[in-house]
Amino acid sequence: xxxxxxxxxxxxxxxxxxxxxxxxxxxxxxxxxxxxxxxxxxxxxxxxxxxxxxxxxxxxxxxxxxxxxxxxxxxxxxxxxxxxxxxxxxxxxxxxxxxxxxxxxxxxxxxxxxxxxxxxxxxxxxxxxxxxxxxxxxxxxxxxxxxxxxxxxxxxxxxxxxxxxxx
Numbered sequence: 001x002x003x004x005x006x007x008x009x010x011x012x013x014x015x016x017x018x019x020x021x022x023x024x025x026x027x028x029x030x031x032x033x034x035x036x037x038x039x040x041x042x043x044x045x046x047x048x049x050x051x052x053x054x055x056x057x058x059x060x061x062x063x064x065x066x067x068x069x070x071x072x073x074x075x076x077x078x079x080x081x082x083x084x085x086x087x088x089x090x091x092x093x094x095x096x097x098x099x100x101x102x103x104x105x106x107x108x109x110x111x112x113x114x115x116x117x118x119x120x121x122x123x124x125x126x127x128x129x130x131x132x133x134x135x136x137x138x139x140x141x142x143x144x145x146x147x148x149x150x151x152x153x154x155x156x157x158x159x160x161x162x163x164x165x166x167x
Contacts, residue, residue, distance in 0.1 A: 040094045044087050050079025050128055051120075052107065053087065055094075062107040063120045064097055065145050067132035075159045079128040086122060090114045097137035109137050124148045127158020 045054045050068025053061050068079040094110040103109055112119040121141075123129040125148045133142050153160045 040096065041091055042094065044090075044092060047080060047084040047088070049076065050083050050123060053083070053112070055092075055108075060105075060107040061094060061110050061112065062103055062105075063123070063129075064109050064111055065131065065133055065138035065141055066120050066124055066129035068123060068129040069159065074162055075128065078158070079123065082126065082128045083119070083123065086117075086119050087112065087114055092119075099136040111141075121145065121148060125152060127152040127155075127160050130159070 043056045045056050045058060047053050048060065049070065051063040051066050055061055068083070069076040091114075093113040094108065095113070097109040100109060120129075121144070124131060124145050131142070131145045131149045133139060133145070138145075152158060
């Protein structure tokens with residue numbers, strides 16, 4: 001009887017491991033944060049601006065693939081506020097760039113997710129950030145992000161709503 005129970009337990013555990021490997025295994029895909037061996041679930045300590053946050057351990061995180069307006073530039077406050085609304089009070093998942101986990105300023109380079117929503121992409125789609133790819137991080141999403149940016153430009157939303165008037 002004990003052998004049968006043990007055999008059944010081994011079979012169940014094997015099935016669970018198989019399922020987990022299928023859905024969580026590292027296939028080098030960045031489509032969802034759960035495919036990476038290098039992801040961290042954390043809380044946000046504060047929003048620095050439209051593309052940088054500070055997490056609960058006081059490390060700074062720079063969003064991969066985007067560049068939001070800096071302090072003193074048009075749409076700085078709007079980008080910062082939108083970023084805050086997207087992540088404040090939520091658990092976030094950071095998918096850290098495997099090739100270059102930090103930039104020259106010591107900030108963690110990451111894709112930032114809330115649930116299944118990629119915050120980096122939302123900010124570009126809504127016109128709060130421009131595409132900004134620095135190889136090797138972000139190359140896999142370059143075309144996708146450029147498509148979002150073209151749509152935002154075409155729709156004249158966010159930073160793309162500013163008219164450059166000539167006198």
